Amino acid sequence: MSAKSNDPLRAQRELLSGSQLLGGLPAALLDTLVATSRLVKLAANQTLYAAGDPVREAFILFSGSVQRAMNMPGGTTRVIQLVQEEQLLSPGEVFGASHYASSCTSIAAAQLVAIDAPALRKLMHQNHDLGCRIVSLLAQRLCATEFDVTGFHYGLTGAQRLLDYLLELAGDQAGLAGETTVELKASKKVVAARIGMTPESLSRNLRELSERGVIVVEGRSVHIQNAALSDTIGGSTRQRVNFSRKRKGDVAGRKISSGALINLCGRLRLLSQRLALTWGAVVSGLAPARERARLHQLEREFVRNLSRLEQLELDGELRSVLAAIQDLWPGYRAALNEEDPAIAERVFSLSEDMLAVADRLTVTATRLVGVSEVSYVNQAGRNRMLLQRIAKLFLFREWAGLQERVAELSPPSCDEFESNLRELTVAGAPYPEVVAQLDVVDKQWRKFIRTLCPDLAYAGWSKHARLVLIESDRLLRGVDTAAKLFERLSK
Numbered sequence: 001m002s003a004k005s006n007d008p009l010r011a012q013r014e015l016l017s018g019s020q021l022l023g024g025l026p027a028a029l030l031d032t033l034v035a036t037s038r039l040v041k042l043a044a045n046q047t048l049y050a051a052g053d054p055v056r057e058a059f060i061l062f063s064g065s066v067q068r069a070m071n072m073p074g075g076t077t078r079v080i081q082l083v084q085e086e087q088l089l090s091p092g093e094v095f096g097a098s099h100y101a102s103s104c105t106s107i108a109a110a111q112l113v114a115i116d117a118p119a120l121r122k123l124m125h126q127n128h129d130l131g132c133r134i135v136s137l138l139a140q141r142l143c144a145t146e147f148d149v150t151g152f153h154y155g156l157t158g159a160q161r162l163l164d165y166l167l168e169l170a171g172d173q174a175g176l177a178g179e180t181t182v183e184l185k186a187s188k189k190v191v192a193a194r195i196g197m198t199p200e201s202l203s204r205n206l207r208e209l210s211e212r213g214v215i216v217v218e219g220r221s222v223h224i225q226n227a228a229l230s231d232t233i234g235g236s237t238r239q240r241v242n243f244s245r246k247r248k249g250d251v252a253g254r255k256i257s258s259g260a261l262i263n264l265c266g267r268l269r270l271l272s273q274r275l276a277l278t279w280g281a282v283v284s285g286l287a288p289a290r291e292r293a294r295l296h297q298l299e300r301e302f303v304r305n306l307s308r309l310e311q312l313e314l315d316g317e318l319r320s321v322l323a324a325i326q327d328l329w330p331g332y333r334a335a336l337n338e339e340d341p342a343i344a345e346r347v348f349s350l351s352e353d354m355l356a357v358a359d360r361l362t363v364t365a366t367r368l369v370g371v372s373e374v375s376y377v378n379q380a381g382r383n384r385m386l387l388q389r390i391a392k393l394f395l396f397r398e399w400a401g402l403q404e405r406v407a408e409l410s411p412p413s414c415d416e417f418e419s420n421l422r423e424l425t426v427a428g429a430p431y432p433e434v435v436a437q438l439d440v441v442d443k444q445w446r447k448f449i450r451t452l453c454p455d456l457a458y459a460g461w462s463k464h465a466r467l468v469l470i471e472s473d474r475l476l477r478g479v480d481t482a483a484k485l486f487e488r489l490s491k
Contacts, residue, residue, distance in 0.1 A: 012037040012113050015062050021088055021133055029127055036116035042066075042106040048089075050103045057114040058094045061087050064110025065185040067194070068102045079193040082107070084169070084185050091137055095121060107186050158205040161195050163214060170224055177227040177436035179477060184220045213484030216477045225481040227437040255313055258369040259377045259490030263483060264305060265365045266381030268325065269358040271302045273388035276351035277472075279336050280395035283344070286465055299333060315368050321361040328354050344399040351392065355385070373490040376427050379420050380483035386417045387448075387479055391472040394452055395465065414449070421445065424482065434485050441482055444475040 007013065013034045016022045022030065040059065042048060048059060051071055065084035069077050080102060083089065093100050094117055124131045169182040184191055192202040206222075209215045216223040256264070275298050281291040306329070309322055332350045335343060359382075366378045390413050397406040421442060428434030448471045454464070 009034050009037065011039050015039075015113050016060075016115075019060060019062075020086055021060065021137065022130075025127070025130060029123060029130065032123060033115055033120065036119040038114050040112040040114050042110045042112070044106055044108050046106045048104040048106065048112070049100050051100055053100050055093055055097055055100055055117050058091075058117045058120050059089045059104075059112045059114050061085075061089060061110060061112050065107040066104055066110055067107055067186060067190055068104050070102050079190055082186050082190065082194050084183070085171070088137060091134070091141055095124075095134065095138065107190065158195070158197050158201050159208045159212075161197070162202065162205045163209060165191075165195050166215065166222055166224060167229075175226050175436075176230075176433060178440045179216075179481075180224045180226060182222050182224065184222060213481055216480075218473075223477055225477065225484075227433040228481050228484055230433045257487075257491050258371055258374050259487035261312070262362060262365055262369070262374050262377040262490075263381055263487045264309060265358070265362040266378065266384065266483070267305050268302065268309075269355060269362055269381065270385045270388060271298060271305070272351055272354035272358050273385055273392050274298055275302065275332075275336055276347055277388055277392040277395060277469075279347055280344070280392065281465075281469060283339055283341050284395060284398070284462075284465065286462065286469065295336065299336065302329070318361065318364055318368065321357065321364055324357045325354070325361065328357060341399065344396060345401050348392075348396050348399075348402055348405075355389070359385075371490065373486075376424060376486045377483065377490050380424055380479070380486045383417050383420045383424075384476065384479045384483055386413050386420075387472060387476055389413055390417070390452070391468060394468055398461070417445065424486070428486070428489075431485075431489065434482070434489070437478065437482050437485060441475070441478045444471070444478050447471060448475045 013030075016034055016037065017030055022033065025033075040048070042064070048066065061083055065082065066089070067079050068081040068083070068090065069079045072078050084107075088094070089104060089112075090100065090102060093102065124134050166182055170180045186194075188199045188202055192199045195202070197205070206215070206217055210217055213228045214225055216225065275295065278291050278295045278298060282288050282295060306322075306326065314322065328350070332354055335347050335350055362378055362381065366374055390410065393406045393410050393413070396402050421438065425435065425438045425442075428438060448468075451467050451471045
């Protein structure tokens with residue numbers, strides 16, 4: 001056996017030598033730290049330390065997730081930190097207290113390394129590099145705490161606090177465009193407690209961020225739309241989009257911006273296709289439970305958008321087209337609730353009828369606004385719909401009686417998507433975030449088109465169809481963000 005395999009501290013040595021805090025330190029110093037360490041493995045919901053315990057060890061989390069909490073007056077407990085990436089836990093207590101004021105419990109199975117705290121403190125005084133790293137770490141935690149406190153008490157909405165928390169989870173991963181995905185490993189109740197709100201408020205704020213195009217939520221996964229984080233209407237001066245607290249007495253008006261109106265109308269156009277696509281996934285047996293839940297969610301979204309449009313002060317011509325959509329909806333909805341492949345042609349025809357009317361609504365709104373900039377909102381929104389239509393055509397081509405119609409509609413839909421993308425790229429040229437986002441969309445589009453083509457590697461239609469749905473969802477998030485950016489520019 002080699003000396004390496006005989007090393008009883010091998011696991012700690014490998015983790016600590018590659019850690020952010022201790023990696024790259026002199027070998028002799030690292031050896032001393034490793035000699036005082038031990039490996040700690042926790043199951044879910046297991047206590048690492050409790051408030052009042054003496055600070056004997058410093059814990060570095062390497063995998064899994066934990067929560068730190070403090071007991072408040074009145075017997076309540078407040079979550080003060082959720083940690084789900086490599087981090088030295090409770091550095092303020094490790095270097096500034098003899099006993100823990102907080103408690104720490106695992107949320108999911110976790111792996112940590114415990115280092116003798118007195119030994120770490122002693123080495124910090126002896127080694128300049130280690131001392132500087134720890135001072136930097138403490139400074140970062142102090143800054144985070146100060147911003148957290150000021151944000152909680154002064155002027156930041158729940159949506160802003162939630163966005164800040166998600167960006168904290170994302171770390172330095174967020175780029176100029178595309179998306180950054182974070183996982184909410186803790187329960188909704190725990191996450192809400194950490195941000196200082198109720199679970200109900202957390203749900204409302206997630207919905208607000210989703211409606212603003214900043215995030216897309218899929219179960220525990222949250223896809224942060226990087227380009228939407230920048231306030232595009234600021235022009236050449238880049239600044240982070242923010243959600244300031246409303247003044248007392250402010251109420252939601254019955255008017256919205258022209259771009260927002262076009263985007264809202266365009267969402268009905270998108271949903272007309274997305275509903276049929278999801279119905280096809282359910283009936284085809286492609287993850288039916290998940291797609292069935294999505295179908296009900298999309299139905300609710302369609303109704304919400306209809307209701308929102310009804311409450312606006314709309315032109316008489318728009319009211320007339322909206323009434324036509326309302327007349328079509330009950331029949332379309334009833335068909336969507338029948339999980340019978342025999343009615344595929346009917347669902348397909350109803351989706352096309354709804355698309356025609358919803359498109360007329362969007363085009364009419366664009367014409368009545370009469371501002372050239374909003375035409376790009378319509379165009380970006382139309383690409384959003386075309387993508388879902390192309391995916392719908394892919395699924396529905398499997399049903400007898402629809403092959404001819406699918407073959408006729410697919411090529412022009414693809415051609416129009418590419419033409420729109422070229423025009424939008426020219427229109428968005430002055431704005432780096434828009435250009436970067438459309439470049440991401442172009443790359444995703446090419447991957448999606450390749451996925452549509454039959455390939456023996458897919459080993460069967462079901463696997464092929466699932467891949468198409470996955471790529472369709474990913475591309476839709478990118479195209480939807482582009483539409484939101486053009487909506488902001490139209491202001």
